[in-house]
Amino acid sequence: MAPVDLQSLAEAVVDAARRAGAQEADVLAQSGHSVSIDVRSGVLEQADRDEGRQIGLRVLIGGRQASVSSTDHSPDAIRAMAERAVAMAREAPEDDTVGLAHPDQLARGRDAAGLQIADQGADPLPDRLQDTALRAEAAARDTPGISQVETANAGFSRQFFWLAASNGFSGGYERTTHAVSAVAITGEGLGMERDYAGESRAWAEDLPEPEEIGRLAAERALARAGSRKPPTGAFPILYDRRVAGSLIGHLLSAVNGSAVARGASWLRKDLGQPVLPEGFDLVEDPLRPRYPSSRPFDAEGLPTRSRRIVENGVLQGWTLDLATARKLGMDSTASAARGMASAPSPMTSNVILTPGTATQDDLIADMGRGLIVTSMLGASINGTTGDYSRGAAGFWVENGQIAHPVNECTIAGNLRDMLLTLVAAGDALPWRGTEVPSLLVRGMTVAGA
Incomplete structure (x- = not known):
């Protein structure tokens, strides 16, 4: 048609x-x-x-x-x-x-x-x-x-x-x-x-x-041949760029106006507070040419625009449609999306995290001993407290070098603590709706062998 x-x-x-x-x-x-x-x-x-x-x-x-x-x-x-x-x-x-x-x-x-x-x-x-x-x-x-x-x-x-x-x-x-x-x-x-x-x-x-x-x-x-379980303990974890966007996705969920208005966000009291390390910006730009979720207007007819969700590590605002904006006494961020049989709800379009200057190899060397995560399955995320647990697979690092592939392990932590310790590489892939480089989290719990 x-x-x-x-x-x-x-x-x-x-x-x-x-x-x-x-x-x-x-x-x-x-x-x-x-x-x-x-x-x-x-x-x-x-x-x-x-x-x-x-x-x-x-x-x-x-x-x-x-x-x-x-x-x-x-x-x-x-x-x-x-x-x-x-x-x-x-x-x-x-x-x-x-x-x-x-x-x-x-x-x-x-x-x-x-x-x-x-x-x-x-x-x-x-x-x-x-x-x-x-x-x-x-x-x-x-x-x-x-x-x-x-x-x-x-x-x-x-x-x-x-x-x-x-x-x-x-x-x-x-x-x-x-x-x-x-x-x-x-x-x-x-x-x-x-x-x-x-x-x-x-x-x-x-x-x-x-x-x-x-x-x-x-x-x-x-590269996955010969995978085995990693040791159990507290280690640094490097999220490969293939999966690092999911970590920032949890931050985006926490600043979504629907969760904030319900009081079901672990960031509901953190507007104007640091949520990422100093120097990090998290920008939404729905107007990037040729990008997957670019759109000229949202599902309520409002003009989309670029905005900073996080600036220099500090949370600047929520992601809002008209209804959640009215609930919170704010203005819509033109973020409404909807399905055919559902009312509008807030959603981001084309999110970019500030890249770092290090390579992924630099971060691996900096880890010393820890886990590189390249794939994840399942999730237990408490939206109110930020408690985080996921199944993971990837590679074990010893003495700053990849030692062997690993599988069948669980990684856990608290999102607030995890995000405030991030170190970013400069390897983000283009053309993604969430453009995020590899991210090193300083300390998490690994449950393996």
Whole structure:
């Protein structure tokens, strides 16, 4: 469905909601298509194609709201959806903080001009995607020591979005995603180890060659051969750049307005206080050209902008949509995001942490003895206290050098203490929604052998 058709559809649903009795309404309409190709052992294993459109309607009556979604955009279905949403809203609990933006708050730019988040080239054909996946698989499989390639994938999607609301906002944009990945395995039986590599970009020309992805997956898998449990004790831990973003993600969760407004954030009393070491900035920039989560306006029609969440280590503000901003007596940071059948909630877009000047090897040498974490699984995070525990795997360091790979261990600490001891390398990878370098945490507990 072309953007002009999405606009007409979204605006028609808003009108239907008003006729059904909604005082305010907004609609997110989405259409597009995606193709995903998986190969294994040199042949096609699975091909998926998804195409369709969705409508997400939110209606507001006083301080009550309800959200519904549908894939049927016929006039009768739209009318029934609007009536159902209004009936649900009348039974919903009252919340005086919900409501649309004032017209003066709305973004003037109603498209993504200049952001370059949609590849203007022709969509790749399935045959081309299959060839890309086969090239990634072959590069991994042909690496000495690799016993098999579990899967290799190439995919593409093109999506159109349109947001319309009864406050007069109507705008939309297009987004594309190209992706390639591979999972390689070394060893057999109980000695089997696997690892992966994958990249995605808005533009095909920015994507690495598939052979690079396949070889990297193979190298990572081979490095894991002979893994064993590390010792138990208190050690420095180096979060590799592959996983360091998750550590900053816990900080972002703690400054999210939803958690703060509920009193469920371990940082709820720390506005204006140090949360990172001196010299660290944490910047959100939703307007970075070609980046994965760039967007010209948020899910409530407010103009996005660059802002400092943390400056020189000090927490500057929360991540807020309109409702959480009203709860806290502040202004929205234009951070609203929403699903088709849900109300808006705060979310960051393109976060960058200040890099350091050291290399990862410098930090490994500085560790002396400790753990490098390259992958994690499971999580036990107490959002109120910041207590942290996760399963981990990676490499053990002795005398400032990597000694051997490790697995089946748990790392634990408290996020407040961990974040205040960070030392950053200068190796952050570009094109990520969270651009974070390798991070050394001075002291945590490792539970291993």
